[in-house]
Amino acid sequence: MDLKVLRYFIEIIDAGGFGKASEKVHLTQPALSKALRQLEEELDLVLLERGKRGTQVKLTQAGEVVYRHGKELLAGRQRMLAELSAQRSLTAGELKLGLAPLGSAEIFAPIIAKYRQQYPQIEMHLLVRGGVEQTLAIQKGEIELATGIIDLDDGYDCIRVFNDPMVVVLPKENPLTTREILSVHDLINEPQVMFETEYTLHQLVLNACQQAGFSPQNITRVSQADFGIALVAAGTGVMILPRSIARRYSVAGVVNIPLASDELRWELSLFWRKEQVLSFAAQAMIALVKKHLTQK
Numbered sequence: 001m002d003l004k005v006l007r008y009f010i011e012i013i014d015a016g017g018f019g020k021a022s023e024k025v026h027l028t029q030p031a032l033s034k035a036l037r038q039l040e041e042e043l044d045l046v047l048l049e050r051g052k053r054g055t056q057v058k059l060t061q062a063g064e065v066v067y068r069h070g071k072e073l074l075a076g077r078q079r080m081l082a083e084l085s086a087q088r089s090l091t092a093g094e095l096k097l098g099l100a101p102l103g104s105a106e107i108f109a110p111i112i113a114k115y116r117q118q119y120p121q122i123e124m125h126l127l128v129r130g131g132v133e134q135t136l137a138i139q140k141g142e143i144e145l146a147t148g149i150i151d152l153d154d155g156y157d158c159i160r161v162f163n164d165p166m167v168v169v170l171p172k173e174n175p176l177t178t179r180e181i182l183s184v185h186d187l188i189n190e191p192q193v194m195f196e197t198e199y200t201l202h203q204l205v206l207n208a209c210q211q212a213g214f215s216p217q218n219i220t221r222v223s224q225a226d227f228g229i230a231l232v233a234a235g236t237g238v239m240i241l242p243r244s245i246a247r248r249y250s251v252a253g254v255v256n257i258p259l260a261s262d263e264l265r266w267e268l269s270l271f272w273r274k275e276q277v278l279s280f281a282a283q284a285m286i287a288l289v290k291k292h293l294t295q296k
Contacts, residue, residue: 001042003077006070008035009047013067017057039066087280094123095281098134098146102201102225103245103268107162108147111292115285122281131200138273144282145272149200158271159289164242166259166266169232169250176238177255184212184240184263191218191237193228201266205240208264225249242266 008025012032015021022029040047047063059067086092095115099108116124127143134146150156168182176182176190187209194216195202202221209216220236222228226249228239233253246256270289272278278286 001039003074005035005039006066007074008032009039010067010070010074012036012048012057013059013063090119090280090284091121093121093279093281094125095145095279095285096125096127096143097285098127098129098137098143098148100131100134100146100148100200100268101128101223102195102199103162103164103242103266104128104147106244106248107268111285111289114292115288118288119281119284122284130196130198131203132198138271141276144276144278145270145285147268147270149204149267150269150271155274156271157274158269159286159293160267160269161289161293162244162266162268164244164266164268165261166240166264167243167246167256168259169229169239169241169246170255170257171232171235171238172253172255173235174238174255177257179257181258181260183260184208185214187216187238187240188212188214191220192216193220193222193231193237193239195228196221196223199223204264204266208240212263229254240264 008021008027011021011025012018015024018029018032022032025032027035036048043062043066045062045066046060047066049058049060083092097112112124112126115122125143127137129137131148131150134143134148135150137143138146147161150158168176168187170177174190176186179186192205194205197203206216218237220231222231225241225245228241229246229249229251231237232239233251240259243256243258250256270286272282272286
């Protein structure tokens with residue numbers, strides 16, 4: 001059903017006749033009559049009782065139904081357009097952003113604060129999840145944008161936000177602390193503190209060890225970097241971490257030794273599904289991240 005024709009029909013009723021309605025919609029009376037006939041033919045119903053020329057138009061029972069629902073349809077259309085306009089101007093809408101638990105506070109907190117200042121009426125949902133859960137959530141459409149470490153394929157677009165070298169966090173008394181740089185293979189006999197399996201960093205470290213010819217033994221799994229470093233200080237094992245994270249949570253009793261940069265790096269990205277039509281709120285976040293990166 002053509003909403004324009006429906007509007008003509010409602011204007012005829014509201015104006016009390018074809019003459020005044022034609023002036024309001026800027027259409028000749030014959031054209032208005034033709035439009036009404038087309039609507040009646042489409043519905044196979046008579047909507048108006050035709051009287052003498054100049055008399056008040058009167059709705060049939062079917063016309064009353066069409067008039068009532070037509071008003072609701074047109075009002076719904078106006079509400080839809082108003083809501084879309086608000087989203088486009090970023091005075092309404094929501095953003096569902098998935099945040100990696102590792103590194104998001106350091107990197108994204110200032111960006112999110114800036115976003116809130118610029119777009120206070122956008123409702124933000126921040127979901128902190130491990131990398132595996134992030135990817136599943138974005139595939140299911142539970143979030144629009146996500147931060148994390150991801151191997152890009154044809155299914156995703158991204159912005160590389162941070163590229164950090166790795167370090168090995170060692171207890172002070174470990175003999176490897178005398179080295180200026182370490183390789184993954186140097187850790188072959190060391191018990192390791194690693195993140196839980198839902199963290200992408202767990203798989204990255206595991207893959208690096210396997211490529212170096214061994215599988216880590218005596219693994220202690222954690223979900224927090226600061227607790228992991230505390231375990232290292234207590235002599236539980238060694239831990240591979242991004243340099244920025246290791247420095248932030250460093251405690252007495254540990255030493256950070258650089259890991260050969262060609263073996264493993266921490267590359268944090270903001271990513272989204274390629275085929276997804278992003279909301280205006282999500283597009284604004286991407287633009288803000290890009291601007292932030294150019295100003296660094």
